[in-house]
Amino acid sequence: MATTGSSVLEHGVALDESIVPQAQTNGIPPPPAVNDDSKARLRAWAMKYRGATVADLDLAPALSTSPSTSLEEAMLSASSHDYSHLTVLSENTRSLLGYLPISRLKTLFETRQIQPTDPVEKAMVKFQRGGGKKYQVITMETELWELEGFFEDIGEYATGSKQDFAVVTDGGRKFVLGVVTRSDLNEFVKRRPSMAAEVRPPMP
Template sequence: MPSDSPSRALKYRGATVEDLDLAASLSCFPTDSIDIALLSAFERDYTHLTVISSSNRALLGYLPIPHLRILIDVGKVQQTDPVSKAMIRFRRKEKVFKVITMQTPLEELELFFEGNENGKQEFAIVTDDRRRFVLGVATKSDLEEFTKKRPA
């Protein structure tokens, strides 16, 4: 545990990911067109979409919207292309993934964002305990907003 873990515990006072009151996740399929994914993300002001299998709804990867816009601007993908052409796939055999659930303490989420064996993270996919369902996406800004709104 880091030496500042008591200050983190005081900062969050037992709060968990559930206390962030995250919006429901928005997932797309690899066969969806990029323009549909962009429109869906824009309508909800989301920066990341999860990509799930259309056959069994298994989590396959994610679509970072800021990176997607760059790919479109430089001509690597077009809006009519399928999401599969631009998505970032999870490499389950190469990495150990940290499971983030609604019960994960916020100090643990903060440590996840600050870096672990896979480096700093911009977002966390929140799942159920068995990693069967995507419940939401938490970002560093969600954590920052929570600490700003919570009385001292």
């Protein structure tokens, strides 16, 4: 485990039982039926990733911070590790409270809506428990075609809106294992040989 100021970089950041809001369905209309176009996209993603899971992305350890850490310190920690998002954990209960989007900080600093000395709590995006919001649990075993469905709001992992990143936890939602973004998927596809390259016709 490595520490940078009040930010912690480690695999398996231990959390309490309320790590991630439970996937909620009460009071939420059933998801719309998947149309033919969406089914085709899901099939195409399944073929593209060919059984690969989040574990195959080899994600870097999660970088977490606390609500009371200064934004300047959190931003420096993220920049030193080239992270686009930091998870925010409660200092007392270790529950997952939300996340800090680093790109948004630059805009807020420029418009003077916040100051570098302000605490993370002032700029973080908080997870809203209750209120009919639906959450999906993303684990290392989640297949990448399902993750793309989560990002694009298609299929069983749809939440009602498109997403740019996901917090990866263990199945019991007790540990934060990493953060995965759309760019991680793009980089994986670039690194992995295409099916066409792997299956070549025999030489004459």
